[in-house]
Amino acid sequence: MSPTEAAEAGEAVRFAVLGPVGCEDGQGRPVRLGGPRHREVVARLLVARRRVVPVDRLVADLWEEPPPGAVGAVRTFVAEVRRAVEPGRRPRAPSRLLATEGPGYVLRPGPGAVDAWRFEAEVARAAALAPAEAAPVLDAALATWRGPAYADFPAAPWASADRARLTELRLHAVERRADALIRSGAAREAVWDLDAHVAEHPWREDGWQLLATALHRSGRQGDALTVLRRARQVLADQLGADPGPGLARLEREVLLQADHPEAVAPVTGDEVWSRAAAAYEGAVPARSPARLEATAGLLRELAVTGAGGLGAARQHRAAAVAAAERTGDAELAARVIGVYDVPAVWSRVDDADAARAVVKAAERVLARLPGDAPETVRARLLASVAVESRGDALAEGAVERAAAPPAREPWRRRAAQAAAEAEAAARRLHDAALLAFALNGTFLQSFSRCGLAARRDAVGAELVELARAHGLVGPEVLGRLIRVQALAGLGDLAGADLQATAVDRLADRYERPLARVFTTWYRALRTTLADPSDPAAAETAYAEAVALLAGCGMPGFATGLPALTRLAPVVRSGALPEPEPFTGADWGPYAPWVRPLLLLGADRPDEAREALRTAPRPPHDHMAEAMWCLLARAAARTGEPRVAARAAAELAPARGRQAGAASGLLAFGPVAGYLAEAGAVGGA
Structure with a gap:
């Protein structure tokens, strides 16, 4: 077996602690770990959650009175377990699963390779689902229990805290499942x-x-x-x-x-x-236009109930808009489009085709509205255009390459103008709900360049103040999430913490489960920023955040993020990504800007240089700053002056910040470092 195959086999190994401690290989076959002491070593390392456990700590935990030769015995147990879980590893080849590190050992299974960790992730995922969807998820999670946690070691002090925590979480899951059944x-x-x-x-x-x-x-x-x-x-x-x-x-x-x-x-x-x-x-008669308006209002409420509701609302909204247009009543169509003021906190749309269809419909309806149509109807259409046109959703043809000078992009100007007009109308009309919708558009159009976190924080602060004065729950959640992202980008972690805590309270009180997806990701970022010397803690926090993506119903947000979290520590270290750990990674929409670095890591500089020359400029969204940093580093390493110069110019307004932190998700290290790298090649 090659080293690559051995690593893949190690990653496929799964461990069980919800009951007797056990292990199985990638084909589901039992792996014989050895005797009770071998299993106890495995369980003790799993309790550490991918952190190093010193040998003397293992000795103290395994024996009340360690016998002579206890250290040697532990090393023997580890060696035998290592052979069992990585049978194809070559002699003296480093272990990727059960590693010797510093003064001890660390066991690094994948995030989903331990039944207790999967159980925790599924319980957390269920919290973001509607009751009818949550019940079967909790059912399956509870079915992973085969007995008391760490059943082999009921009296072991090292297991007591984790056993108590998991037992309490199980009881909580039993009650949440029952509650979900009752509610559904x-x-x-x-x-x-x-x-x-x-x-x-x-x-x-x-x-x-x-x-x-x-x-x-x-x-x-x-x-x-x-x-x-x-x-x-x-x-x-x-x-x-x-x-x-x-x-x-x-x-x-x-x-x-x-x-x-x-x-x-x-x-x-x-x-x-x-x-x-x-x-x-x-x-209400079957063909009454009132049904269309009522449906549109219902879809707005459905979208904030969780992943299932958001996906269904997105699907049915397009049909409602098309049906409203077919009536020939421009004001009715305008109301059906404009009522969908669902808060949008992420600057990449989930379905670009659907967004484009809504914007085109809104533009057609705007052109047909009678002159005496209420100003609020027109303003809501403009706000819809601004919100749905975020990022490059409305790009007309291919965007320019990163190696080229900035180009004029008419669709971005139209969207920014729509946001400004909607906001001005809302202020004239003193309409709080309309202003909240318009400010959402203003926020989503505030990614025209890097370094605008302070401007977004001001928008978020106004949204919070407006929402609290008028009892608008959705806009308050939105405003606080905007502030979480912006304050993280500005380096004010204490302020971001306060906003994230407030979001969680609102999410619990008003059943806004998707908000916790963003606060969980922020806390993973915070773990990285607060203590860069503890990568294991950050890895655990990101594993929890990634686990929420599968059921969040936001593909524009979720796709590609898991791979980026694995790339981030490599990039922060200044190293190039080695090919093997990223084989098969799904980079989603970020592939064009990651690819040059991957090619450099694979020692293919000519291909990396060509990938740089043909890469499009990053979209105007939350991740633009991070993607420009990737391009800056690749340009510096390949000596590509045009991309380096463009990247330096784009990143200059964010000098002094942590690259990407304003996304509220991840950070690639100080922007100043990337500017220095790019400047050395691009002449900045």
Whole structure:
């Protein structure tokens, strides 16, 4: 087996700690780790989460009173485990999976190669999903448990903290799954598991409340009351405590429903929804234009419910816009387009074709609007154009090459003008919701050059102030996320932390799960910036952030990011990326600017030089600064003066900043270093 094949085999190894400690290879076959001490070494290294564990720490953890030769025994255990998990590794070749590093050992499985880590990632992903989507995800996550965590070592002190944390997370997942079933109208399915849950963990009030709610929603008021009274008795007997306010309130509601069923409103939002939808269906004629407007408003609400809702809203919005245009009523079409003021925090669209279709429709409708049309209708159309035209979504033909002087780009001027006109109209009209929408467009058009983080922070601050004054939840979340990104770019991590915490509170309170995707990524970036000397901590934080991408429903944001997080530490170190670790990496939209460095790392300078000469200039978006840095380094290493000069000119306004930090995602190191490299070749 070649070294490459051995590395790939090592990365395919999977470990299990949710139950007895175990291991299997890439084909799912059990790997014999050895005796109990071998498995304990593996488990202890997994608890360290890809951090180095010194040999003396391992000795102290494995034996209460270490015997003579304990250090040698540990080294033997490690060597034998290494042979088991990397059977094809050549003698004396460095291990990529179980490595000797400094004073000890480190086990580096992939982010998804440990059942406990996958479980944590899936529970976090479920938090960003609608209830009907979250329940099966939590089901599958809970199915990974085969017994108590680290079951082989129930008394080991080194496992106690992680075992307690994982056990608590499992109990939380059981309750969140039940809550998801109840919220999605499947309360009966939740009853049996909850009954077993409270029997095993009678001190958990959330479990009792969920069980009583599930029974109540299933039409079993008597059983719900019995459970609530049982909960009261158990809590009093075992904890000497009265039920909390949630249980007490639920008991009052169930009693009221049992005594006066005719006086109580429907007990679930689902019932209210169903009845209102039926009433609307009966009251509004099938072909009424009012249905189009109502649909557009519903899609706006659907888009903020989570990944599934966002994807569905994006798909159905295009159909609603097309249907509105076909009516021939320009004002109706304008309202259908303009009502979709869903906050947009990322400057690359998820579906360029859909964005282009919306903008073209908006431009056609603007041309057909009667002169006496309300100014707010026209302004909302302009704001829609500004928001959907972000980045290079509306590019007319190929953009110029990075080696060429900056070109005039009419589509960017039109989008910027639309943003300015929408904002001016909103201020004249003193319309808070319209101004919030227009400021979203202004923000997305503020990526015309590098170094504009301060300007974006001002937009974010105004959005927050406006939203708090008028009770606008979506714009407040947007404004704070803008500030998280901008303050990270300005180096104000304390300020960014405050904004991220506020976003998380709003996301929890108002069920805006996608907001946590951005705050999780910011915290991974913060880990890198706060302590560059701890790459293992950053790697763990990014693994958590990457795990949220699969279900986020934002391909314009997610595609290519995992590979960039792996490239970032290489770039920050000043090294060229070696080919092997990036074989098969999906660079997504960032491929043209990464490719020259990859070719240099593969010792193919002529191809790298040609890739530089033909590379387009980076889009005007969150990642432009980072991509210009990649081009600057490749140009410096190949001696390509035109790209170096252009990159230096583009990056100059961001001198003194961390390259890419204003994305709120990752950083490539000080911009000044890239300017120096490019200047030495480009003459700046």
